[in-house]
Amino acid sequence: MYGEPALPPDFAALPYVNPDAPKGGEYVQSEIGSFDSMHPFILKGRAPWAWQTFGFESLMGRSQDEPFTLYGVLAETVETGPNREWVEFTLRPEAKFNDGSPLTVEDVMWSYETLGTLGHPRYHTAWGKVASMEKVGERGVRFTFNEADNELALLMGMRPILKKADWEGVDFEEASMRVPVGSGPYVIDNIDPGRSITLKRNPDWWGKDLPFYRGQHNFDTLRYEWFGDGDVAFEAFRAGELSYNRENNVAKWNSSYDFPGVQSGDVVKAMIPHKRPSGITGLVMNTRLPLFADWRVREAMILAFNYEFISEKLNDGGDPRICSYFCNSELAMQPGPAQGKVAELLAPFAADLPPGTLEGYTLPVGDGSVRNRANLRAAMDLLNEAGWRVDDAGVLRNEAGEAFAFEILLQTGAPQPANIAELYVEALKRLGMQVTIEAIDRAQYKERTDAYDFEMTWYTRPLSMSPGNEQILYWGSQGVTEPGSRNWMGMNSPAAEAMVKAMLETDDREVFLAAVRGLDRVLTAGRYVIPIWYSPEARLAFKKQMKYNADHLPAYGDWAGFLPDVWWWEE
Incomplete structure (x- = not known):
């Protein structure tokens, strides 16, 4: 995409493979x-x-x-x-x-x-x-x-x-x-x-x-092999029925990988670093619905999410929080006000950008306590500004008397999102919200998310080191109504589309960086997703006969094209 390929025309093999790997297994x-x-x-x-x-x-x-x-x-x-x-x-x-x-x-x-x-x-x-x-x-x-x-x-x-x-x-x-x-x-x-x-x-x-x-x-x-949920699949791995398991939870990695296979050396644990952006993972709000159309409401939802407490309780506080969509890379927005080419690219859209896009935006930080009082007070202030008040019965309502009620849609067999959602709902109740959790099977989940038939749901979007046309599928305005896009939040942002256009039209690396950093600002300050944590390393546990080239890991790490593509079986 930029510059020259790293390999010459007569290269013998990709640098991260074992060119003499045996076949079999x-x-x-x-x-x-x-x-x-x-x-x-x-x-x-x-x-x-x-x-x-x-x-x-x-x-x-x-x-x-x-x-x-x-x-x-x-x-x-x-x-x-x-x-x-x-x-x-x-x-x-x-x-x-x-x-x-x-x-x-x-x-x-x-x-x-x-x-x-x-x-x-x-x-x-x-x-x-x-x-x-x-x-x-x-x-x-x-x-x-x-x-x-x-x-x-x-x-x-x-x-x-x-x-x-x-x-x-x-x-x-x-x-x-x-x-x-x-x-x-x-x-x-x-x-x-x-x-x-x-x-x-x-x-x-x-x-x-x-x-x-x-x-x-x-x-x-x-x-x-298809399983009903992740816990059953993990038990199958422990029993030796699966070749590997990828673990996204630090707490489980620390506590559940001492089973006999690991102790005997039949199962190997490894950390695979990478240079990818964090991407975004968390709870996404559907802004097609009036309930989440106001940025103040979305900011209140982020404030109410007791991240520090949830991270410590469910993930041992072991991974850093996602700070922006391109966090953990040179593509990430820089702290403070937009400057230079970033500010220039965003300037035509200044009047319509939510607060923090140009000035700088960071996620709120809680005190780590179960009550998270300061952030809940700030959340209630924003909800009041947006026209929501708690009535005598303790229910949050708007001026029309409608209760602040919604459903968090999850897929069955995903314990971590379910555990996070349950803790989150407890905090939202303290604001007078009426929130339920519904878990449905994969087929129903795909059908509903393809049609954007949800209010809030679990959302994960990995991002590459060279973002391009796929960003339109992720964030483009066509996805507001066209089914099957990745724009689950329903964002309609001319600024975001302009940043993607600038990324695609330039052959100047600095302009490209500025455009991606500008896009990162639009996405993050748009407050569409309540982010959780990311890992700068993948945690893999696998049978000892499975091998990979540990001397040269690909820059993308544990990503498409790595496992099982370049691994091999060795008795």
């Missing part, structure tokens, strides 16, 4: 909930993410050791215009699907148009910026763009390629258990509908000798 991972589709490219249905990840390929592959750099996979060469106004890919002649048929330019073009028009909304934004797509020679395809966006040339290399003939007579927009043909390193070996899938490494996979893939995809089988 079985990897078993838990998933929570269920699945009802093997079609992972549309909004409908619940398809296993692993099938898309390991069953299909794109023109380019991403190095997890650089903020945003791609290397050729299906594409043998890539060329761009002087201002990235177009990009042209040439396919490798040896590329083929797993049924043995050649992978052609026609397959690429059909895939891009179909995904961009009928596929999941995540594919639509970039496709809308394509002015034309044309075949060049026997193996080339060129995309010409209709607006300035330096990221588009990379995004065009990252779409899954499907076999056109495989979809003839099939309704692409309908979810089903039909298994589509892919070109990736694994094929489906077994499906137990709703309960498990097993992927088998394809020994005849066309791409196994590519430098990009050397040392990757080492397990013979990848098996994914």
Whole structure:
């Protein structure tokens, strides 16, 4: 995205793999909930993410050791215009699907148009910026763009390629258990509908000798087992039925990982550092609803969240709090008032920005006591300003007599969000609010969050070291009404969209940094999410036979492309 790739054209392998890793072994991972589709490219249905990840390929592959750099996979060469106004890919002649048929330019073009028009909304934004797509020679395809966006040339290399003939007579927009043909390193070996899938490494996979893939995809089988909740999955891991467990809770890491497998050395514990931004995790408020439309109400909700007490009680106070969406990175907003290019970029929107965006905003800090009195008093003052008063019966009401009542929607099988919500509700009751918690299964949860049918819910958005077009899907105004976006809070901010536009149009690293820091201010001071903690290291526990290159961890750490991609099994 910026500068030159870290690896030369003749690189032998990615730096964080073991290029001589042995092949073999079985990897078993838990998933929570269920699945009802093997079609992972549309909004409908619940398809296993692993099938898309390991069953299909794109023109380019991403190095997890650089903020945003791609290397050729299906594409043998890539060329761009002087201002990235177009990009042209040439396919490798040896590329083929797993049924043995050649992978052609026609397959690429059909895939891009179909995904961009009928596929999941995540594919639509970039496709809308394509002015034309044309075949060049026997193996080339060129995309010409209709607006300035330096990221588009990379995004065009990252779409899954499907076999056109495989979809003839099939309704692409309908979810089903039909298994589509892919070109990736694994094929489906077994499906137990709703309960498990097993992927088998394809020994005849066309791409196994590519430098990009050397040392990757080492397990013979990848098996994914679905469980009703995280506690049951953890017990399965303790019993040796799963290959690894990722632990997000410090308190549990400190207290629950002394079982016999750890004591005997059969299970290994490791901390995997990373350089990613914190992203955002916490309780999101749906501002499409009048109840949370006022920033003063949202600030009151943040004040009422007794973070210091909750963190100590549920997480041993072991991880730092998320201070902003891009916290823990150079992309994060700087303390104090906006200055320089950041202030310049935000200035046209100053009149409509909530307080703290330009002046500087920090999350309130409590005294750590269970009562959190000072912050609750400040919260009540803001609620009073916004027109809410506690009546004689102790119920918080507005001038129309409506009670301040809402529901926190959670997914079953997620104990940490449930525990946090229960402690939070106790504090909200002291403000006169009437709050309930509802936990529903994964299918219902997906349906309701896709349609933004909630008042408050649990929200997690990981963010990369090179934010770009995906930010529109996360925060763009289309998501206020268009279902299936990541804009669960329903924010409609011209300032946020302008920051994303500036990020995409510049080739100046300093302007890019300023635009992201400006976006971080808009998001954080918008007070849409009540953030909890993040970990600058991932906590992994795994069977001792599982190995990774501990001498060179990718910059993204425990992220897509790490586990199980570059691990291997060694007796």
